[in-house]
Amino acid sequence: MQIKAAFALLALVPLLVAASPAPKPLAKIPMRRRAFQDENGVIDKDALLMHVSEVQSKIAAGFAAFKANTGKTHPNDIGSGPAPTKRSPTERSPVKRASAGRIGLTDDDDEVLWQGAVSVGTPLRSFTVDFDTGSSDFFLPGPNCVANCQGHREFNTAASSTAVDQKETFSITFADGSAVQGEVFTDTVQLAGLTAKAQSVVAATRYSSGFAESEFPPDGLLGLAFQSLSSVDRTPTFISLINQSQTASSIFGITLLDGGGELVVGGRDTNAFEGSLVFTPVSITNPPAFWEIEVNSVSVNRRTVVSGPQDAIVDSGTTLLIVDTASANAIYENVQGAEDASSVLGPGFFVFPCNTNPAVSFSIGSSTITLSADTFNFGLLEEGSNACVGGVMAADEGFWVLGDVFMRNVYTEFDVGNLRVGFAPAA
Numbered sequence: 001m002q003i004k005a006a007f008a009l010l011a012l013v014p015l016l017v018a019a020s021p022a023p024k025p026l027a028k029i030p031m032r033r034r035a036f037q038d039e040n041g042v043i044d045k046d047a048l049l050m051h052v053s054e055v056q057s058k059i060a061a062g063f064a065a066f067k068a069n070t071g072k073t074h075p076n077d078i079g080s081g082p083a084p085t086k087r088s089p090t091e092r093s094p095v096k097r098a099s100a101g102r103i104g105l106t107d108d109d110d111e112v113l114w115q116g117a118v119s120v121g122t123p124l125r126s127f128t129v130d131f132d133t134g135s136s137d138f139f140l141p142g143p144n145c146v147a148n149c150q151g152h153r154e155f156n157t158a159a160s161s162t163a164v165d166q167k168e169t170f171s172i173t174f175a176d177g178s179a180v181q182g183e184v185f186t187d188t189v190q191l192a193g194l195t196a197k198a199q200s201v202v203a204a205t206r207y208s209s210g211f212a213e214s215e216f217p218p219d220g221l222l223g224l225a226f227q228s229l230s231s232v233d234r235t236p237t238f239i240s241l242i243n244q245s246q247t248a249s250s251i252f253g254i255t256l257l258d259g260g261g262e263l264v265v266g267g268r269d270t271n272a273f274e275g276s277l278v279f280t281p282v283s284i285t286n287p288p289a290f291w292e293i294e295v296n297s298v299s300v301n302r303r304t305v306v307s308g309p310q311d312a313i314v315d316s317g318t319t320l321l322i323v324d325t326a327s328a329n330a331i332y333e334n335v336q337g338a339e340d341a342s343s344v345l346g347p348g349f350f351v352f353p354c355n356t357n358p359a360v361s362f363s364i365g366s367s368t369i370t371l372s373a374d375t376f377n378f379g380l381l382e383e384g385s386n387a388c389v390g391g392v393m394a395a396d397e398g399f400w401v402l403g404d405v406f407m408r409n410v411y412t413e414f415d416v417g418n419l420r421v422g423f424a425p426a427a
Contacts, residue, residue, distance in 0.1 A: 027266060030116055031115055032116070036319060062289070066285075069230070069233045070287065114254075116131055118189065120187055125156075132221055132223050133291050135229060136230040140201060141155060142203025143156050143157060145182075157187070168232070181206040183202070191238075191241065222237055224316075224414070250415065250417035256408045269411070272426065275425060277413055279413075279415070292311055293421050298330075305334050315402065320401070324395070324396050328393065335390070348394035369406070371406065375391055375405050376391050377391065411427070
């Protein structure tokens, strides 16, 4: 009898195993980017300068939104741009977790920044967006767009049975003159199979020339920072996924590589990095705003050249690595043959001999991240020249920006629940 009972129990084991649900695959979104160089590796000066201006303006707009939403000046704000305009405040969706999504980000020299796919509406319609950890709003060209929306895919609110007009208009003008105007809707938004209902989406009625297809190929922009930076003061898309129990965890990860990038939504891609993630806390504002951390020091060829904590924003929407002027000078003074390129390229830029491969390293928390030669070398200044543009530039903004030049060396995990950022060497 005991033997029969044992066999009976063994017979149940396969059934129990079979009944266990298979783990859900990571939800990922592929992303692609523009390299700001031509086929010969020569930088596009005009595009690069415009991008730098747009980044500075975007962050200034974030500061302005923070002040409008909280009534307080952000600690790093040394002069915000124009504040966003909002009218007819509306009720917010109630804040209320189960899988992970993956969005690929692929490298394409004809495109701008890191972009991937998102679906909106009922029925779902696919759009390309710039996934931006340095801002918080989500906008697409709307059906009533009258300027610079040609070539972009239209978010036709009338064709979606779940689109709801919030009777609120939105207008924001950046310091460089670029602007977005639009109407605020809520609708169903899907990222790699994960669905946020009643999510805020701005249907643009006007894009300035800076958002025309020739300058900004994605249809729109989806911000991944915190609500206090939202110019419509609404819950950002990823946080809505968490609140609506769509994600297995409150994290997302980004890999930016030459062969393609990837956004992992609500999970961790352990195949995308080597070793273990090392975490550092987000510099807390109340409420949280940017994905802002502290950099302990910078070294060049193992010699410390910048000491003391520096506030830095981890920003997938910025191509370069931006530091203050004094720190940039200290870095390039230790790069053999480096020269100030302000007169030939623009303020804050430096060039160095292309055959020089300095080891520029950033100490963050208990980790040290060294820029690869390919990321520090941003490209040729001119065809036939031996002068290459450095990927680290100077701008006195009151904070640093760890953009593409930095993020291409690591897998970066953004942890909303624990307010921290983790780094590990990219696989």
